[in-house]
């Protein structure tokens with residue numbers, strides 16, 4: 196029977212993990228197989244949260260197990276499957292105290308403004324929370340903090356502890372902090388570089404984030420000094436670059452990729468937003484901003500296209516109305532796209548954590 200169980204584990208190791216595209220035995224995935232009381236137990240541990248895929252894994256594992264079990268001593272056994280996630284830690288051990296419990300800090304960035312970076316950041320954060328992770332979201336967009344609008348927390352002021360720390364504002368299952376919660380009439384309308392960097396660093400390191408699997412940072416748009424300083428001063432697990440398919444936005448997205456590479460922050464991948472427009476009247480879809488751009492950058496810059504999101508009224512209305520699509524229509528098609536992208540980004544962090552030395556790409 197032991198031989199049977201080993202054969203089973205072997206055949207399960209050949210299954211492909213959809214978030215990385217790699218077979219389980221090439222990943223740091225743990226497959227446990229056991230037999231007790233007439234039941235074969237299979238446990239699979241992945242390095243990213245994927246509660247939403249449990250039923251899918253269950254079906255695929257059953258299908259893979261059948262030929263191995265059929266006709267053998269375990270042919271009549273019941274099959275019980277459980278999916279676990281063990282999220283890697285890429286936070287720095289010497290991080291400021293409030294960030295010590297944060298396993299992974301992920302920057303969501305864009306080379307230029309208005310491409311949907313904040314909308315993507317909030318939906319990705321909600322998506323990983325829906326997959327079972329504990330998630331925080333820091334709105335570091337000094338030019339126009341939009342998190343309070345998107346999460347319906349306008350006018351909320353965070354509690355302060357020991358006159359030194361902010362307590363994050365809980366919203367839709369996320370721990371959030373935004374410059375928007377702190378703005379007063381005295382807050383400068385236009386932040387100068389060092390002042391902006393200082394303010395960002397302060398809310399990042401003086402917020403009591405507690406234990407988090409992922410902290411998403413919605414970066415200010417662009418690739419100037421403020422962004423560079425933030426990327427340099429923080430141990431980031433990686434960056435997600437949001438772009439639209441227009442040539443100009445793509446050029447700026449490349450600058451984003453180059454900026455993160457310069458400071459050795461892994462680029463987890465590209466999200467192409469507003470890729471296709473589907474007419475709400477006739478259902479016809481067309482790539483009004485062009486097509487294939489995100490894929491091209493991903494190929495040219497050895498990163499991956501994490502996914503594409505359509506230009507739809509629902510995404511805009513949901514975000515602007517305080518209930519982003521992943522929360523307003525969790526089982527819908529668009530929420531599914533965000534969840535796929537979020538799992539791929541998290542899986543990329545897992546892959547990177549398994550590599551001892553990331554290749555250093557020199558950008559002159």
Ligand SMILES: Nc1ncnc2c1ncn2[C@@H]1O[C@H](COP(=O)(O)OP(=O)(O)OP(=O)(O)O)[C@@H](O)[C@H]1O
Pocket residue numbers: 305307308309310311312313314315336339341416468469504505506507508510511512514515
């Ligand atoms: N896929 C989409 N379909 C339709 N509208 C979208 C989509 N993505 C974002 N939007 C809308 O586009 C506007 C700009 O989005 P958002 O604020 O997320 O962009 P941004 O890149 O963060 O901008 P900024 O540079 O101002 O921070 C918002 O009104 C948002 O609701």
